[in-house]
Amino acid sequence: MSLVLVTGGTGHLGRDLVSRLVEAGHRVRVLTRRPQPSPGVQWATGDLATGDGLRDALRGVHTVINAATCSPIARRGSMRPIDFIKSPAVVDVDGTARLLALGQDAGVQHFVHVSIVGLEDATLPYSRVKLAGEQLVRRSNLPWSVVRAMPFYYLLENLFAGLSWLPAWPVPTTILNPVDTSDVADHLVACAFDGGCGVRAEIGGPDDLSLVAIARDYLRTQGRRRIVLPMPLSDKSARGMGFVVSRGVRGTRSWIDWLNRNRVRANRG
Numbered sequence: 001m002s003l004v005l006v007t008g009g010t011g012h013l014g015r016d017l018v019s020r021l022v023e024a025g026h027r028v029r030v031l032t033r034r035p036q037p038s039p040g041v042q043w044a045t046g047d048l049a050t051g052d053g054l055r056d057a058l059r060g061v062h063t064v065i066n067a068a069t070c071s072p073i074a075r076r077g078s079m080r081p082i083d084f085i086k087s088p089a090v091v092d093v094d095g096t097a098r099l100l101a102l103g104q105d106a107g108v109q110h111f112v113h114v115s116i117v118g119l120e121d122a123t124l125p126y127s128r129v130k131l132a133g134e135q136l137v138r139r140s141n142l143p144w145s146v147v148r149a150m151p152f153y154y155l156l157e158n159l160f161a162g163l164s165w166l167p168a169w170p171v172p173t174t175i176l177n178p179v180d181t182s183d184v185a186d187h188l189v190a191c192a193f194d195g196g197c198g199v200r201a202e203i204g205g206p207d208d209l210s211l212v213a214i215a216r217d218y219l220r221t222q223g224r225r226r227i228v229l230p231m232p233l234s235d236k237s238a239r240g241m242g243f244v245v246s247r248g249v250r251g252t253r254s255w256i257d258w259l260n261r262n263r264v265r266a267n268r269g
């Protein structure tokens with residue numbers, strides 16, 4: 001089996017990705033700033049923001065799956081005014097550029113890049129950073145695939161958890177189909193090794209849901225009482241926030257199933 005380098009392999013999507021690759025018998029190397037030795041995985045210490053360790057991490061690699069990101073919103077699980085003004089580009093743009101250039105030197109045969117559905121219309125600075133990173137991949141001389149995904153369930157859960165202190169939640173009445181990272185990981189692994197490249201089918205969750213229903217499902221499964229205030233949002237503003245319905249592949253795990261499984265896991269401690 002050829003060697004696969006996963007950036008972001010310690011993240012939410014990356015952990016699912018690494019376990020699937022290992023199960024499928026691939027040789028897997030994870031690029032991380034903080035290695036966590038575990039059986040069946042090679043660990044490469046490196047930093048996309050500085051370039052440290054990247055050349056060594058890419059040695060002998062056939063396929064790169066680039067799932068690293070620096071999203072302050074995802075990291076802290078809440079939005080702040082600064083997120084509407086700027087977002088760091090050192091990982092998603094500068095780091096992607098480094099990885100592409102060094103990947104070419106190292107003879108990488110397939111560069112699979114994880115991106116987000118609907119970036120063209122999205123206005124948040126993080127979305128603009130993601131679009132710039134994606135464009136670098138599309139212009140690269142390496143054989144590449146871009147796989148766009150809808151927002152992950154874990155992110156929605158974290159954002160709702162961050163609202164807990166508010167007695168009433170203003171929630172846009174927009175429709176979207178968020179997705180579980182396990183479904184995205186399956187799709188990415190298929191795209192990495194099916195012999196295809198280019199812009200691949202985007203992936204979203206199985207159900208088109210209103211954000212209001214998503215919030216109410218969250219509150220019900222958490223046993224929390226909050227007033228949900230439905231707020232109409234224009235199509236343009238909804239697209240600007242990344243609230244769209246994806247085309248292409250649909251995952252299988254539903255939001256409610258994911259919430260229930262997480263609750264059972266949390267109760268088990």
Ligand SMILES: NC(=O)c1ccc[n+]([C@@H]2O[C@H](COP(=O)([O-])OP(=O)(O)OC[C@H]3O[C@@H](n4cnc5c(N)ncnc54)[C@H](OP(=O)(O)O)[C@@H]3O)[C@@H](O)[C@H]2O)c1
Pocket residue numbers: 007008009010011012013014031032033034046047048049050066067068069070071074075091114115116117130149150151152153155
């Ligand atoms: N979250 C969503 O809703 C969503 C939706 C669609 C697409 N995506 C995309 O899916 C991918 C994974 O997202 P995620 O939410 O699973 O990410 P995440 O949980 O926030 O994990 C981020 C990962 O990036 C790595 N990373 C951060 N800075 C780094 C640096 N300077 N050098 C090397 N690695 C660095 C981290 O590794 P270490 O800390 O171990 O170094 C970590 O593994 C991203 O491309 C994201 O844009 C996310």
